[in-house]
Amino acid sequence: MATECKGGGQEEVFCLRDVLDAFRLCLDERGEVLLEEYAQGWRGLIKFMNSLGTMFSFISSDAVSKLDILEAYRTGPHADRYRSLQTMARFELEAGDLVAASRRVPPSGCRTFLRLHRALLWLRLFLERLRTSGENDRPSTMCSEAYDRSLSEHHPWIVRQASSVAFRLLPTRSAFFEVMHVGAEEQVVAMLGEAVPAIEKVYDVSQAVYTEHNMLDLP
Numbered sequence: 001m002a003t004e005c006k007g008g009g010q011e012e013v014f015c016l017r018d019v020l021d022a023f024r025l026c027l028d029e030r031g032e033v034l035l036e037e038y039a040q041g042w043r044g045l046i047k048f049m050n051s052l053g054t055m056f057s058f059i060s061s062d063a064v065s066k067l068d069i070l071e072a073y074r075t076g077p078h079a080d081r082y083r084s085l086q087t088m089a090r091f092e093l094e095a096g097d098l099v100a101a102s103r104r105v106p107p108s109g110c111r112t113f114l115r116l117h118r119a120l121l122w123l124r125l126f127l128e129r130l131r132t133s134g135e136n137d138r139p140s141t142m143c144s145e146a147y148d149r150s151l152s153e154h155h156p157w158i159v160r161q162a163s164s165v166a167f168r169l170l171p172t173r174s175a176f177f178e179v180m181h182v183g184a185e186e187q188v189v190a191m192l193g194e195a196v197p198a199i200e201k202v203y204d205v206s207q208a209v210y211t212e213h214n215m216l217d218l219p
């Protein structure tokens with residue numbers, strides 16, 4: 001049974017159900033990662049981060065700028081080639097030197113997506129930890145542990161410092177669950193139990209595309 005979001009239907013209210021639906025829908029029947037739905041999932045997550053306060057805005061503005069780059073490609077003159085991660089990769093690889101294209105402004109779509117893809121690993125680790133957490137566990141600790149196992153190796157020292165300051169400002173587990181607008185704790189845990197495998201699938205398919213085309217280190 002679908003859990004209703006309890007945000008009164010306002011646009012800006014985060015709802016984990018919407019995020020879950022977007023990540024589910026972003027894998028089509030052929031296993032392609034659809035860029036529109038993928039971006040929708042991220043925009044939902046950004047809503048959540050914004051609702052936690054302005055101290056996270058340096059993170060959300062970076063994510064938004066990457067989503068805007070992808071959106072411009074997706075709706076631009078080569079829109080048909082930017083339908084999915086796979087069509088985008090084929091197109092940008094055929095176009096020539098992808099490393100050089102990743103250093104240009106705006107950078108390539110594959111390079112831009114890769115930054116979000118790395119962040120998706122953080123999200124999958126964090127949500128799985130949150131799902132199995134106990135009453136006294138702290139989101140700040142779970143978040144920073146997930147970060148250390150994923151994104152941190154790709155970030156320079158200054159970003160790692162800023163992130164660790166931001167993590168310390170995260171609310172308690174119960175306040176965190178409340179902002180998720182899913183309902184009682186059991187419902188949050190149940191929905192995380194659906195969200196994590198959906199996100200894992202998308203992550204694994206994307207990772208396979210980057211590995212196959214040797215694109216995991218795009219600058």
Ligand SMILES: CCCCCCCCCCCCC/C=C/[C@@H](O)[C@H](COP(=O)(O)O)NC(=O)CCCCCCCCCCCCCCC
Nearest residue numbers: 045046048049058059062063115116119122143159163180
């Ligand atoms: C809820 C707590 C939110 C914690 C977010 C954890 C992720 C920490 C990422 C820190 C990024 C800092 C900003 C700067 C990033 C860039 O340097 C860096 C590299 O880009 P460049 O190669 O173009 O320079 N960018 C990135 O790595 C992309 C980061 C994208 C982060 C998106 C984070 C969205 C988080 C959504 C939280 C949702 C929680 C959901 C719970 C139900």
